[in-house]
Amino acid sequence: MRTRSAVVLLAAGAIVAALPWAIGEGVLRLLSEFLLMLAMAQMWNLLAGYAGLVSMGQQVFVGLGAYSLYLTSVSLAVAPYWALPIAPIVCALVAAIVALFLFRLREAYFAIGTWVFSEVVALIISKIERLGGERGMGLPTARLVDPRWLEPLNFWISAAIAAAALGGTYLLLRSRVGLGLMTVRDNDVAAASIGVDVWRNRLIAFVVAAAGCGLAGAVSFTATLYVAPSFAFDPNWVVEMMFIVLIGGIGTLEGPVLGAVIYFALRELVTIAFGLSAGWYLVGLGTVAIATMLFEPAGLWPLLRDRLRVDWLSVRRIPPPLPASAVALRRAPADAATPASRYDATRDGGSSRSAG
Amino acid sequence: MIWVETVVNGMLYGGLYGLLGVGLALIVGVMRVVNLSHGEFIVLSAFIGVSLSGMLPWVYPLALLLPVAIIAFGLGFLLQAALVNRVVTRPDPFASILLTFGVAVVMRNLMVEGFGADPRNIPSGRLAHASLAIGGLSVGVLPVFILALSVALFTALQLVLTRTRFGRIVRATADNRDVVRLMGVNPGRVYNAVMGLSLALASVAGMLLAMRSSFTPYSGVERLLVAFEVVVLGGLGTFWGAMAGGIVLGVAELLGLRFDPNAGPLYAHLLFLAGVLLRPNGLFRART
Numbered sequence: 001m002r003t004r005s006a007v008v009l010l011a012a013g014a015i016v017a018a019l020p021w022a023i024g025e026g027v028l029r030l031l032s033e034f035l036l037m038l039a040m041a042q043m044w045n046l047l048a049g050y051a052g053l054v055s056m057g058q059q060v061f062v063g064l065g066a067y068s069l070y071l072t073s074v075s076l077a078v079a080p081y082w083a084l085p086i087a088p089i090v091c092a093l094v095a096a097i098v099a100l101f102l103f104r105l106r107e108a109y110f111a112i113g114t115w116v117f118s119e120v121v122a123l124i125i126s127k128i129e130r131l132g133g134e135r136g137m138g139l140p141t142a143r144l145v146d147p148r149w150l151e152p153l154n155f156w157i158s159a160a161i162a163a164a165a166l167g168g169t170y171l172l173l174r175s176r177v178g179l180g181l182m183t184v185r186d187n188d189v190a191a192a193s194i195g196v197d198v199w200r201n202r203l204i205a206f207v208v209a210a211a212g213c214g215l216a217g218a219v220s221f222t223a224t225l226y227v228a229p230s231f232a233f234d235p236n237w238v239v240e241m242m243f244i245v246l247i248g249g250i251g252t253l254e255g256p257v258l259g260a261v262i263y264f265a266l267r268e269l270v271t272i273a274f275g276l277s278a279g280w281y282l283v284g285l286g287t288v289a290i291a292t293m294l295f296e297p298a299g300l301w302p303l304l305r306d307r308l309r310v311d312w313l314s315v316r317r318i319p320p321p322l323p324a325s326a327v328a329l330r331r332a333p334a335d336a337a338t339p340a341s342r343y344d345a346t347r348d349g350g351s352s353r354s355a356g
Numbered sequence: 357m358i359w360v361e362t363v364v365n366g367m368l369y370g371g372l373y374g375l376l377g378v379g380l381a382l383i384v385g386v387m388r389v390v391n392l393s394h395g396e397f398i399v400l401s402a403f404i405g406v407s408l409s410g411m412l413p414w415v416y417p418l419a420l421l422l423p424v425a426i427i428a429f430g431l432g433f434l435l436q437a438a439l440v441n442r443v444v445t446r447p448d449p450f451a452s453i454l455l456t457f458g459v460a461v462v463m464r465n466l467m468v469e470g471f472g473a474d475p476r477n478i479p480s481g482r483l484a485h486a487s488l489a490i491g492g493l494s495v496g497v498l499p500v501f502i503l504a505l506s507v508a509l510f511t512a513l514q515l516v517l518t519r520t521r522f523g524r525i526v527r528a529t530a531d532n533r534d535v536v537r538l539m540g541v542n543p544g545r546v547y548n549a550v551m552g553l554s555l556a557l558a559s560v561a562g563m564l565l566a567m568r569s570s571f572t573p574y575s576g577v578e579r580l581l582v583a584f585e586v587v588v589l590g591g592l593g594t595f596w597g598a599m600a601g602g603i604v605l606g607v608a609e610l611l612g613l614r615f616d617p618n619a620g621p622l623y624a625h626l627l628f629l630a631g632v633l634l635r636p637n638g639l640f641r642a643r644t
Contacts, residue, residue: 113632123625277469
């Protein structure tokens with residue numbers, strides 16, 4: 001099993017490394033966009049699907065990541081890629097500080113609080129002349145990179161970020177922190193009563209998600225060579241993350257991958273194959289979201305998983321065997337219970353987890 | 357004197373914000389659903405108002421408030437009956453959030469395709485420029501009318517909910533939807549009417565806002581944010597709290613603009629964050 005995963009990983013790495021020579025620049029750019037969007041969606045999934053934090057202001061970290069990269073690269077006159085590490089650091093710091101305030105708010109209040117915070121940051125940045133105000137700023141230091149390498153580099157970095165987002169979330173959720181997070185999500189009072197530090201677990205998830213979105217946002221704006229508050233802090237960022245996660249399946253790691261594939265396939269199909277405007281594409285996306293919620297609220301991945309009988313990246317834990325008396329007591333309700341639980345993890349009712 | 361005038365105008369403007377939020381507060385209070393398409397319905401009713409006033413140019417725009425509100429009631433009823441009622445009983449809050457979110461995205465883009473993205477407004481005639489001089493203060497007639505209408509609608513809503521049979525049924529359904537079923541009430545039908553009422557109130561706010569300033573199909577997001585701030589600042593599910601929250605935000609916004617003309621809604625947002633952090637359950641807690 002272990003050697004097989006290693007072979008798969010090596011093959012994937014080789015394909016990613018070779019791909020820029022195999023396909024055209026347009027497709028490469030689309031793939032980079034896909035990978036970055038996937039990484040952001042995975043971060044939103046970590047927050048909403050596992051930590052129980054519904055952020056409607058995640059675009060603030062996309063924008064802060066982009067602006068910290070631009071400012072660092074332009075003022076130090078270095079190639080944008082060298083300034084990349086600053087983006088997650090700034091976002092993580094901001095997230096840790098803001099969490100002190102925003103974590104006082106719960107559920108809908110938290111969602112609105114994050115959204116308003118994002119608007120405030122966007123309004124403040126659009127008043128700073130050094131950052132170009134509302135007009136935004138360009139990235140002249142991109143000239144320091146050989147133009148032939150710009151797209152391949154963007155693609156490799158995007159692939160690395162997407163892989164890190166998926167792998168990192170997987171490892172985080174399999175750790176003690178992940179178990180704590182899912183316990184808190186399922187019942188925060190019960191979790192606190194058995195000694196889970198609710199606040200600390202949520203803070204880790206919030207900071208990780210902020211750093212991830214910041215990094216992905218910074219790379220995303222390296223490709224555009226221009227940033228302005230109205231693009232960087234566009235609420236559509238979080239809208240896209242939300243769509244991808246909820247259509248694919250919230251609270252599963254494979255869900256956002258499937259959701260991102262559907263999102264981009266739908267977009268290319270409607271805008272290129274049918275030649276319709278972006279507006280009609282969004283109408284289609286909204287309709288898909290409505291249909292998903294009406295007919296398959298857990299998202300599409302759980303459906304596909306049960307059909308294919310696979311379970312690649314499950315973070316489900318198999319509970320220790322129960323004593324015989326408890327098994328006898330549990331039998332009756334277990335038969336009546338519906339197997340389709342909304343979330344993937346920490347429930348003992350579903351199918352057993354395949355060893356990773 | 358100019359500061360006093362700004363505060364007074366902010367309060368008058370705030371009545372409109374309160375009206376924007378009260379429909380949302382009603383929905384949250386009765387069925388614990390966060391309706392993300394609230395802003396799009398506000399904009400849609402303004403578009404209906406523009407179309408009606410184009411078709412009937414001899415009708416005074418304010419006289420269109422009632423027909424638009426009736427149309428909005430019907431739309432809300434349909435939205436609830438066809439879509440939201442099918443997810444409202446689910447235990448997780450995502451179902452209704454994403455559903456209404458999908459509705460918002462569909463509506464926004466259909467409005468762009470149907471009406472175009474150009475800014476519009478509803479002509480309000482002479483009333484827009486008329487002003488009264490009260491004790492040395494110059495106060496617009498339209499803002500005074502808007503505040504009076506807001507207070508009247510709030511009072512009417514309060515009376516309907518506390519004094520009528522329908523109001524009693526709505527409050528009972530909000531308290532426990534399973535128990536009211538035992539009494540022969542169909543919670544789904546109550547929800548239909550409540551959603552209709554919520555969007556009717558929102559449509560009045562949408563029309564009045566469109567008389568004051570222009571709007572585009574994309575304005576729904578801003579309106580939703582204001583409505584949310586009003587509701588959260590006032591305390592989720594309280595009506596007079598929403599009114600007070602609206603007035604506080606209106607004053608903050610106009611004072612902020614006086615102080616710093618290109619600040620936009622920055623100071624209102626900052627006040628909102630400060631208010632919510634100091635009182636995480638809103639300035640005015642629900643009694644129940």
